Amino acid sequence: QKEVEQNSGPLSVPEGAIASLNCTYSDRVSQSFFWYRQYSGKSPELIMSIYSNGDKEDGRFTAQLNKASQYVSLLIRDSQPSDSATYLCAVPPKGKLIFGQGTTLQVKP
């Protein structure tokens, strides 16, 4: 089992819809979880950090964490074409960030 797993996609949603990105992880001890956005040809950009069970909202983004199920998700409301990118989930077991393969999101106008 990979330490961090994501569906590679592509996930295609129409403009204005909710995009739901999912991530599962194997390390039961991890207490912090991160979502990065990476545009083609660019470096990853941190968009959300979540440390406790439940939801964390920041603008159009909501991160959801369920430690019992070892599952973290990212919801993007009112998706825009500018949200089209690869979204990477990262978990820091033993102090080093382990990334999933990323989910490619395509928002169609």
Place this chain on the structure above:
Amino acid sequence: KAGVTQTPRYLIKTRGQQVTLSCSPISGHRSVSWYQQTPGQGLQFLFEYFSETQRNKGNFPGRFSGRQFSNSRSEMNVSTLELGDSALYLCASSLTSGRANEQFFGPGTRLTVL
């Protein structure tokens, strides 16, 4: 506040050569981590430096090495380059070392090995 900077942005080398990449973290950040990104393997952790000491190391051969200076700037060296070392090398900085720290990435150095 200025972000993470990396130099050079692009490099072309031939097999067998060595290369040194440089990273300057965000002002005040003392931890620097290095990652390799390739289409096939994704983002993989190389190593982390904090207070001039290597804190963590990924599963890469000894040809990959690094160091950190007293001003927190870091360098990464790859010796005896192989074709498979062609990748985007990313540096990320954080305030301190540890699981909960947010890491911020630089623009990366694109290395091509011919």
